[in-house]
Amino acid sequence: MSKYSIESFVNETKEKPEQRDYFELEKPALLEINLNNQSVWTKMGSMVSYVGNINFERQGMLSGGLGNLLKKAISGEGARLMKAEGTGKLYVADEGKKVRILYLNNESVCVNGNDVLAHEQSVKSDITMLKSIAGVMSGGLFQVRLSGTGHIAITTHGEPLTLMVTPDAPVFTDPNATVAWSGNLTPDLKTNVSFKSLIGRGSGEEFQMKFSGNGWVLIQPYEEVYRIER
Known part of the structure; x- marks a missing residue:
């Protein structure tokens, strides 16, 4: 049988039925969610x-209470989540971005809203805001804090x-290359340029997110322009 035959192609690319985890990385950019009379939130x-x-x-x-209504109305986050419920296999992806699965064990992580692909219903999500004019200009003002116990899936451009x-x-x-950070960190937004120089800017180098304390921050080799969806 030729390695280029249709049969070879199907065997190489078909689903792996032996994999049955709740959240399963079927392909680097494709998440499989195995539902058994359950519900899950997806982008x-x-x-x-x-x-x-x-x-x-x-x-x-x-959804999520009145406390998030204003933030959701401004950021568009309220229109960006879909609840999937039932029994079966669900496949989700986001523009070919690589998918990473994390399991929270009574932990929290902050993720840029555009990089949240899915999370279990048991995981609580809250929109957080960085109150800074630089944040408004960068499009990096809104993040999602995921906390509790359960699976989450985030996406990145590239590796x-x-x-x-650390404190020292x-x-x-x-901001446009920052994907996620540990839940105990609260970043500051700083800029060393005047407000008028931000107008018509072409990149994010004129201002930065500053992370201080003990923890970690995840970056990607790509400056993403975040869309506000309504």
């Missing part, structure tokens, strides 16, 4: 296929790099 528009009996419900603007933060060695990052 709006990320579903590429499913097998079984799964229903989808768009998250309402009031990410984790930088360790703070880490500075471009």
Whole structure:
């Protein structure tokens, strides 16, 4: 049989049925979620296929309580999550970005809102804001804090790099290349240029996120322009 035959192609690329984890990395850019009368939150528009009996419900603007209503209305986060519920296999992806699965064990992590692909219903999500004019200009104002116990899936452009933060060695990052950081850290946004020089800027080098304390920050080799979806 030729290695280029259709049969060879199917055997090489077909689903691996022996894998049955709740969150499974089927391919580097494709997440498989195995639902057994369960529900999960996924990024709006990320579903590429499913097998079984799964229903989808768009998250309402009031989901998560009134406390997040204003932040969701401003950021568009309220329109970016989809609830999938039922039994079957669900496949989600985001523009070919690489998927990373993390299991939180009564822990928390902060993720740029555009890089959250999915999380278990048991994981609590809260939108956090960095109150700075630089944050508004960069599009990096809104992040999602994921906390509790359960699986989450995040996405990165290319292979990410984790930088360790210590009290004597703070880490500075471009907001558009910053994916996630440990939940105990609260970054500051700083700029060394005047407000008028931000107008018409072409990149994020004019301002940075500063991480201080003990923890880690995840960056990607790509400056992502975050979209606000409504």
